[in-house]
Amino acid sequence: MSPSDTEPPCIASLLADARAHVTRLTNNLPTEVDPLAVSLKSKTPYLALCFREGQAWRAEEFARAACDMFERGDDVVGVSNTRGAVESVAAIWYLKCLIEGEIERGVASADVYAHLKQLHLGSRSDNAFPKAINATTMLKKADAEIPGVWRSYELMSEFGHPNYWGSAGVFGSPDRETLITYFGKGLRKNMYPARLGLTCLIAAMGTLFHAYNKISDMTPDFAKACERENPHGSAT
Numbered sequence: 001m002s003p004s005d006t007e008p009p010c011i012a013s014l015l016a017d018a019r020a021h022v023t024r025l026t027n028n029l030p031t032e033v034d035p036l037a038v039s040l041k042s043k044t045p046y047l048a049l050c051f052r053e054g055q056a057w058r059a060e061e062f063a064r065a066a067c068d069m070f071e072r073g074d075d076v077v078g079v080s081n082t083r084g085a086v087e088s089v090a091a092i093w094y095l096k097c098l099i100e101g102e103i104e105r106g107v108a109s110a111d112v113y114a115h116l117k118q119l120h121l122g123s124r125s126d127n128a129f130p131k132a133i134n135a136t137t138m139l140k141k142a143d144a145e146i147p148g149v150w151r152s153y154e155l156m157s158e159f160g161h162p163n164y165w166g167s168a169g170v171f172g173s174p175d176r177e178t179l180i181t182y183f184g185k186g187l188r189k190n191m192y193p194a195r196l197g198l199t200c201l202i203a204a205m206g207t208l209f210h211a212y213n214k215i216s217d218m219t220p221d222f223a224k225a226c227e228r229e230n231p232h233g234s235a236t
Helices: 011-026 044-072 075-105 112-121 135-145 149-160 192-229
Strands: 172-174 181-183
Touching: 011 044, 011 192, 044 075, 044 112, 044 192, 075 112, 075 135, 075 149, 075 192, 135 149, 149 192
Parallel strands: none
Antiparallel strands: 172 181
């Protein structure tokens, strides 16, 4: 069940909190990855960081646009943009878990480079690229450690499709007495879409910062594990 229309509005507070998180990300977006600064022997950790940085930029764009949409009252687009940001956050979390596994192993597995190529260069439609890893796989991986991620994503997905919450549940308002259904923006005065999207966005930003920084902390050990295996030549 969605929150009722009678619950106290908290959208302004949530929006301010979300913008603060997104601004922090915007101000700290990475602008380069130097392979030689990561490892002189293995391309693998460089590829991992390139994937992370690309997802950080994608998450920031979706998250910043989501805040703009919620401020305008365009809740369907706001939730849909939040959903896109959450996918990138889950991708960064998935990378964190992959790196943790390689470090625990001590020597990088022979297929880790191919796995990272799937992440960084994967495509669902172009056979010239490696087959992409489904976002669902990444979201389920995050949900295993952060319960509720998948359920939140499912709820937001309702707004990303032409389902009830993506259409009539936001834009339609039936009059039980006249039987007329009116359509327009803000007729329902329902806080649920914005509250769902902003709550998920705030949580996603916190998760991104944690996973992003954890990857930074692990990169030296990951590089050592990759250099021990080093099945793909030098970074040069």
